Amino acid sequence: MTPTRRRFIKIAAVQSAALAAASQASVFGTAHSKALHPWRGIVLGAEASIQLNCDSEKRAKRVLKTCVSEIQRLETIFSLYDERSSLSQLNKEKRLKQAPAELLELLRFAQEFGAQSQGIFDVTIQPVIQAYREHFARHDSGLPANLSQALKSVDYRKIRITADTIEIPATVSITLNGVAQGYITDKIAALLREEGFGHTLIDLGEKRALDSHPSGRNWQLGLANGFGIHDVAELNNQALSSSGGYGTTFDKSGQHHHLIDPRNGLSANHHASVHVLASDATLADALSTALATCSREEAKQLEAKFPAATVFRS
Structure with missing residues (x-):
């Protein structure tokens, strides 16, 4: 989830047309009386938006302001590029006492999912990613000499979590760029649910729909793979995450990119893109990252562990 990690997922033209139609009337009946109040910004380097369904502009502004404050707070925990973040402090000091509850929770999830994926998903991949960045800053081709x-x-198993303390070995560094946006999306979804909101679309790098569109239909989102929209997913109280190697490339050819197999250190080019529809954005985020990294045969085995998820690939 580097700055351009998932910008390639755009709401398809079909959604824009449907939104315009829904403002007049819905195929399911009269359009919902509430208005969609939009917010746009940047979350962990990625374009983000919220379409909040609310009948009061004043209340919508207040709630969206609360959402932005919470997003900013969570960024100070998970950002890999903010030297003051909790994650950056852990990577620097190798030990973090009184770690934020959210970091403890997400790292526990990451370790559990690492085990479920048999190491295909591994948040300790950061030293390898850094090796690629440094190599291609000086060279146009080849592999890092220190790969x-x-x-x-x-090895995700090297992360030690005891009570409120996290420890990692001196050579280990963590990136949560394959799961943090999904986690933040779920936190904002929970905040809005607690405030009584529904029929709302959250896109914080990963997407989550609270109920259907206000018109009564499903939210319709285009799925892109770098060559254009190849499919459309419909969301109703679900989350959508996408992964594609071309989102962040290290070299001009695009063969070397951020979706690296933790087992061999090589960028995976099995798929142009992978999209996962699941009940929550944290799972969808991690699963799309893992499925985009492994072979098609391995992907089948991993998908079988999450039968409720729907996978689109190209």
């Missing part, structure tokens, strides 16, 4: 050494640091 084998960086790979030795990769």
